[in-house]
Amino acid sequence: MTDPLVDPVAGSDELAFEGALRPTSLAEFVGQPKVRGQLEVLLRAATIQERTPDHILLAGPPGLGKTTLAMIIGAETGRPIRFSSGPAIQHAGDLAAVLSALVPGEVLFVDEIHRMARSAEEMLYLAMEDFKIDIMVGKGAGAASIPLELAPFTLVGATTRSGMLPAPLRDRFGFTAHLEHYAAADLERVLSRSARLMDVALEPAALGELARRSRGTPRIANRLLRRVRDWLLVHEGSSDLDGVRAALELYDVDEAGLDRIDRAVLEAIAHRFGGGPVGLSTLAATVGEEADTIEAVVEPFLVREGLIGRTPRGRIATPAGLRHAGVVTQDATLDGV
Template identity: 80%
Template sequence: MADDDITRPDPEDDAELAFEGALRPKSLTEFVGQTKVRGQLELLLRAAALQGRTPDHVLLAGPPGLGKTTLAMIVAHEGNRPLRMSSGPAIQHAGDLAAVLSSLVPGEVLFIDEIHRMARSAEEMLYLAMEDFRIDIMVGKGAGATSIPLELAPFTLVGATTRSGLLPNPLRDRFGFTAHLEFYDEQELEEVLRRAASLLDIDIDREALAEIAGRCRGTPRIANRLLRRVRDYALVHGKPADLETVRAALDLYDVDSLGLDRLDRAVVETILKRFGGGPVGLSTLAVSVGEEADTIESVVEPFLVRVGLVTRTPRGRIATPEAWQHFGMTRHTDGLFDA
């Protein structure tokens, strides 16, 4: 076999990458779900276009996987404006932010993901930049230090955060529009999956789509990921992407009928079996399942609370009657249980 046969990219791989990129909507009309937010954004962008100005700064708040990055790209695309992407953890000094802001071209959209994780000094610099499109650069130290004002090109800041409560009020108040993204219902997720299946050229029936939609935790990112795993399973086993194949594939990847994964089940089963349904403290629970407390609190618990399997109390976490039922266990008054 010649060397160029080994190193030459496979055209099918390029096509697959193109399909993956196509899953992300390019416009508000293609974006599924978040009807209220889409209407508000459309009004904001159209008003800015009619007035010939840059759109107001936008804050997108909500859990991961609901489309914040996609909406930021759409804001740039709808206004035919360039897009600059960064993240809060990457901006740890005021100088980092100054370098980004000073290089923006007029009308550019600056997207900062996880904006609540920016350094405090950078946040304070952003206040003036958002309001007056200028920043003050400090030169020198001590009594001889001077402030040099630097004018910025008008820009639109799109900030995304999963923890809006961690944003300081002065920063939050400088956004002209704040969008709160909600979890998707199953009908919306079926539409997301139907669009993705069409783009990925997957022949899948409605029952199979509904099964995936019911297991993806109200999150389009998870829906698209599960759809790709079903496609892989059907391809490897030479089966059609029907309901039976979907159930077999998702069982293989430890995704149950409610969308619980391995870690979710480990947390709930620990509360049920080791602590008789609770209450149990967060740190004790984290040690019992061998996971960081922050991961339990920020990644696992929100979904378990939302689907009604776990409640938070001042004394600790408690499993609900629905949790006992879902795991096929019965709680007794003495704290023991029957599997």
């Protein structure tokens, strides 16, 4: 029976599709040159010294390749890898069950590690540093602590919010990799590889258009490529720039990479609230989305693109955001003079 705490990241068609496109080595991994170079030195040094690699924390926005890099770490070192996630580890006993089942040298990947329960985090401190844990047996006056030795392992943690990790946990990672959003040129290389694996022939200009609208994120780029492939199959269109643009228009992805909810948030600030400021809860009620979704999914991209800003009084639309929303500003008028 599959253990839900360590079940691999698989199951849905979408995740299976993404898994088929994952690179399997650092040499195949596109982008993040600094992180790739750092990991290569770390892993090769551990192999030369015949020791378990240091614990590794992978931090960065969703979709940039943290899970892929964890799989590559296992492949590059020739070690088995076990998968878990922070939300699945809600008690110290959950973590103890996972750790005690590890074999020597195994890689343990914990996704969303910042969402682990505090009691499990405290147990993890000792496990990472000394490869042992203390298990409490019994209750009350008769309770006793039994030390349990663990097989040496490498913990690879992934987080989109490294600031939420307690300092004692962050300090126990030997290396922290900060993944950045991809440049358009790197995304073109990602899309070129994926298109080849999917047997989709796209012109360079079409790949460039897809890369430009993919928000600097390989996961989004591959999903848009899948939608373009579907559109071309149905319409039997040529694999050119016009076909890509038609497919992306159908799926509500505009020239800047904004989707329906992105535009709804931007247009609400620009039109309904006169450019802002407007509070997050009011904005969420206006567009019919959860405040957490707007804050975690929509805002980071709009802020990074310079379309909205955060102020102590609320969210505002920048001049660039107002122009994108179709509001003519004095700056826009001057630009056209």
